[in-house]
Amino acid sequence: MPQDFVNVKSANRQKKLTKAKLLKRMIFVPLGALLVAAGLEIFLVPNNIIDGGIIGISILTAYLSNINLGLLLVLFNLPFLILGYKQIGKTFALTTLVGDLILGIGVALFHPVPVLTEDLLLASVFGGICIGVGVGLVIRHGGSLDGTEILAIIFNKATPFSVGEVVMFMNVFILGSAGFVFGWDRAMYSLIAYFIAYKTIDLTLEGLDQSKSVWIISDQYQEIGEAINARLGRGVTYLNGEGAYTGDDKKVIFTVITRLEEAKVKNIVEDKDESAFLAVGDIHDVKGGRFKKKAIH
Structure with a gap:
């Protein structure tokens, strides 16, 4: 078989793989962002339960200032988007931008939907699952919906703390703040939602056939x-x-x-x-x- 033919065949195969990855990204990044939006507006936010990271900060700020939550999610993530572009790359930044924009739009779309449950435990569990699956899908396909991980990577380079330790410290502060704003029972339910989301992200990334x-x-x-x-x-x-x-x-x-x-x-x-x-x-x-x-x- 001529070498030129082999090279062309290999290039065509690589092109198909790239198109397949792009198609998956176009499907699963918006789907993941919409799942997070549903988890927030249908389960967590109406019950004054928050998640960690930028999402948690946005929920607290929206509650205290009456500014639209979707707008805050996009605005608060913009600085980290720029950092992500410099630290990780253009493809990551573009994928993250698309995810953040769809998340903001999704929050607005799901806002009129009636809350499915007022049981705080059920809201924490199912809200955490929706957020975990959604964030996991976005990360799995090359993006992010929360800037705290990007900030943690930068801190990790300048301090002796690991990425996980930096993220944990920030989220303890954010989730603890919910106690002063919504009450300590809501802060504890927020911790449950965060833990379930964290574990669900791992499951989504690794799959059931790990x-x-x-x-x-x-x-x-x-x-x-x-x-x-x-x-x-x-x-x-x-x-x-x-x-x-x-x-x-x-x-x-x-x-x-x-x-x-x-x-x-x-x-x-x-x-x-x-x-x-x-x-x-x-x-x-x-x-x-x-x-x-x-x-x-």
């Missing part, structure tokens, strides 16, 4: 590797290792599985070598090789 890395050290490495390959259809890699204490040469098995296959791998290792060392860790993304996510049979 991948896991597996490391196994055993003298029966070949039997274990063959069993994993035969029973799960997973490829394994044998790595050379050395015991730091004994200096003995060791073979280390490495493979990637789905969450549903974890129990089977543990059973295989126990059957072949009860004294084997086994470590399982979460993986956020897997690409390349022969790995395909699939359900176990």
